[in-house]
Amino acid sequence: MLLINTYVYVRTLEDGEDVIVSKNISAVLSQHPLGLVFDIDGTLSPIAPTPDKAYLYPGAAQYLEQASRFAHVGIITGRAVTDGARIVNVEGLTYVGTHGLEWCQGLPSTHDIALIPEAVPYTKPGQELLDLAEKELVPQIPGLIVQRKSIGGTLHYRLAPDPEQARATILATLKEPAARLHMHIDEGKRVVEILAPLTINKGKALRRFVEHFALQGVIFAGDDRTDLHGILEIARLRQDGYAAHGIAVQHPDTPAALLEHADTVVQGVEAMVQLLQQMTIDISEQKA
Ligand SMILES: O=P(O)(O)OC[C@H]1O[C@H](O[C@H]2O[C@H](CO)[C@@H](O)[C@H](O)[C@H]2O)[C@H](O)[C@@H](O)[C@@H]1O
Numbered sequence: 001m002l003l004i005n006t007y008v009y010v011r012t013l014e015d016g017e018d019v020i021v022s023k024n025i026s027a028v029l030s031q032h033p034l035g036l037v038f039d040i041d042g043t044l045s046p047i048a049p050t051p052d053k054a055y056l057y058p059g060a061a062q063y064l065e066q067a068s069r070f071a072h073v074g075i076i077t078g079r080a081v082t083d084g085a086r087i088v089n090v091e092g093l094t095y096v097g098t099h100g101l102e103w104c105q106g107l108p109s110t111h112d113i114a115l116i117p118e119a120v121p122y123t124k125p126g127q128e129l130l131d132l133a134e135k136e137l138v139p140q141i142p143g144l145i146v147q148r149k150s151i152g153g154t155l156h157y158r159l160a161p162d163p164e165q166a167r168a169t170i171l172a173t174l175k176e177p178a179a180r181l182h183m184h185i186d187e188g189k190r191v192v193e194i195l196a197p198l199t200i201n202k203g204k205a206l207r208r209f210v211e212h213f214a215l216q217g218v219i220f221a222g223d224d225r226t227d228l229h230g231i232l233e234i235a236r237l238r239q240d241g242y243a244a245h246g247i248a249v250q251h252p253d254t255p256a257a258l259l260e261h262a263d264t265v266v267q268g269v270e271a272m273v274q275l276l277q278q279m280t281i282d283i284s285e286q287k288a
Pocket of ligand 1: 041051054188193
């Protein structure tokens with residue numbers, strides 16, 4: 001995919017055909033109040049071999065800070081809110097963690113974290129499943145990383161010698177106990193997610209963010225399966241009269257549905273950060 005012009009991209013469809021995507025982000029950027037909402041991993045941070053090795057792409061923190069002077073900037077991540085905020089580490093943003101379950105109106109070091117009350121009953125069942133994963137799966141799968149969150153957690157099998165076999169073993173081992181404990185199992189990039197069985201997701205979190213700040217315009221960017229909820233919510237917000245624009249960050253493993261429903265597709269984290277820089281320049285010029 002080539003950047004032809006500011007905000008005009010070539011989208012490569014599944015059949016290999018290139019189409020020009022030129023929906024106008026500028027029209028959204030001119031709205032007030034405006035929101036800019038980003039996923040972290042694969043969007044502002046290159047996918048790393050382990051969760052702890054992930055870092056924000058150079059320049060991204062500076063652009064987020066600059067953008068936050070003119071817009072409400074949100075981070076909506078599948079990571080725990082403290083973990084997501086550790087990576088981004090910009091004061092003045094809204095941090096939403098664990099796929100929408102945890103909220104913090106600033107860095108958790110200086111602001112309280114609010115856990116969605118409906119999620120609380122799933123704290124213990126989530127811990128039980130993760131205990132089981134540590135006991136039964138860690139000894140079987142070399143390289144498996146168990147990442148605990150306030151509710152549920154994530155099993156990372158990227159470093160397993162046979163990732164597909166590891167995935168199958170994890171899913172088979174967790175199926176029955178997850179059903180018994182009423183927990184939901186989902187998947188992401190080389191991860192199995194242990195989630196509360198709630199309808200809260202990145203789309204619901206995005207809608208809540210829009211309503212909380214009474215936004216007129218909003219842009220959401222993401223790259224993974226869970227970000228599809230955010231991209232689809234963008235379309236619903238548009239139907240409801242908001243100016244809204246969804247950006248998919250394309251990698252070889254980005255889900256096809258995300259590319260299909262996004263308004264703009266950018267090639268990788270570097271292109272996303274370039275677009276963030278351009279958006280930051282636009283809003284600072286418009287709103288200064
Ligand atoms: O939906 P997301 O907000 O993207 O959260 C999904 C998971 O993202 C992170 O894992 C991913 O990034 C890691 C670091 O680059 C990579 O090692 C892993 O393979 C990816 O799946 C995060 O660590 C998880 O907690 C999130 O659940």
